[in-house]
Amino acid sequence: MAGSVAWVTDVTPEDLVDPFGRTVRDLRISVTDRCNFRCAYCMPAEGMKWVPREDILTFEEIERFARVCVDRFGFDGIRLTGGEPLVRAHLPRLVERLAGLGVDVSLTTNGATLRRHAQDLADAGLARINISIDSLQRDRFLELTRRDELDNVLDGIDAAIDAGLAPVKLNVVMMRGINDDEAVDFATFGRERGVTVRFIEFMPLDATGEWTKATVVPAEEIVSAIEAVYPLVALTRGTEPAERFRFADGKGEVGVIASVTRPFCGDCDRVRITAEGSFRTCLFAIDEFDMLRHLRGGGSDDDLVDAISAAVGTKWAGHSIGQVNFIRPAKSMSQIGG
């Protein structure tokens, strides 16, 4: 990896264990709340209030926070998210800094500008990539994203493959009555392109507040629809969010993330930091912990360690979607980061 400097530290990491005995190993970093799409379930067409640029973490601050997580707690994975991370200028420079920490760096993107960036990201040390795409039909794609960008996203998928990023995964949010008739088409697409399609149950993180359980297409139903055409063999899941299946004929894999109907919180090893430096112990967390005051207020690495440990000490067992005590987070997915 050109230009990356292996970070050397003399501190022995200590496991960061939450109140339910889960060891935290994975950090999701939102590098921006801005996006070049306006997906109907994620953002209003107009009028989004963006975080002021001066309040967004700098690359130095992101690297420092990540380094503390890696050196002091032994984190081994970092995923970059947004909004749309590729709208943040010079992103390969951040990837290079993070890859220099010696961990697996991955990215989730809508893929629209990936043809321009894929090779630079791979050269900077990006290992894996997930591309969010909810329809293979041009009109429906336009309706869902309010952008006529399907061709660019499909080309972006090819660009990721050409750049040697692997695996290349597609994240498809399945929504009842919207794109639930495309499960087999996506499975076929994945088999033909050699990419892994992961279907995601629709979660109550939409900006419109219109989510209901009725809009969820259960994982069971998605798997049966695919199995009716392509026989599947279940694979072990480990701490991965996705339930994985390989095609019986050997033509790759497919996955489902059953956050609503089959939650996997019992194995959760993830925490997040938003673009403005708010630490979240869960995607659905109600509380956030301000790390910016430590990063910008002269705090030491030990202060960050204490703040992160204290926050994780409050982590709950899991989300309670569908239960009476479920409270929707005040922020939508684009403001939290996937």
Ligand code: SF4
């Ligand atoms: S909902 Fe929260 S606790 Fe459950 S897996 Fe996701 S981040 Fe972890």
